[in-house]
Amino acid sequence: MNALILIGIGGACGSIARYAISTWMNGSTGLFPAGTFIVNALGCFILGFLFSFSEQKLSDTLYKGIGIGFCGGFTTFSAFSFESYSLWKNHHIVEAFLYTSSSFIVGLAAITAGILLGGLLRK
Numbered sequence: 001m002n003a004l005i006l007i008g009i010g011g012a013c014g015s016i017a018r019y020a021i022s023t024w025m026n027g028s029t030g031l032f033p034a035g036t037f038i039v040n041a042l043g044c045f046i047l048g049f050l051f052s053f054s055e056q057k058l059s060d061t062l063y064k065g066i067g068i069g070f071c072g073g074f075t076t077f078s079a080f081s082f083e084s085y086s087l088w089k090n091h092h093i094v095e096a097f098l099y100t101s102s103s104f105i106v107g108l109a110a111i112t113a114g115i116l117l118g119g120l121l122r123k
Contacts, residue, residue, distance in 0.1 A: 003064045010069020014043075018074050043078035047071045051082065 018039050025035030050058065050067045058066075071078045080103060087096035 003061050006061060006065030007069035007072075010065040010071075011073035014070040014073025014075075017070075040075050040077040043071050043075035044081045046074075047078040047082050048085075 021039050021042075022033075022035035025038060026033055047067055050063060050071075084096055084100050087093075087099060
């Protein structure tokens with residue numbers, strides 16, 4: 001089966017799973033977004049397991065469907081975490097620190113800018 005089709009199917013399944021878990025969990029834990037937290041942690045675990053497991057047991061196409069498709073639809077935090085880990089593992093410590101810290105700072109700034117711009121356009 002074409003890798004793009006598997007990535008698309010995996011992405012759709014991951015998005016549905018993320019929505020279901022977040023909806024189920026977030027309403028029951030007060031202010032802490034437990035659903036998103038669990039999805040991010042679970043997505044990181046799945047991607048790490050697949051990376052380790054795929055080196056010997058999983059076809060490249062199936063890895064793309066689950067690793068890129070499902071995990072990408074489930075949470076992009078898993079890709080971010082894996083990329084950060086890869087930099088750190090390959091002794092690119094400065095780059096790992098810059099990538100993680102700048103992603104966090106720029107992410108918060110972009111959310112703030114988007115909210116401000118949306119508010120201005122709404123008026």
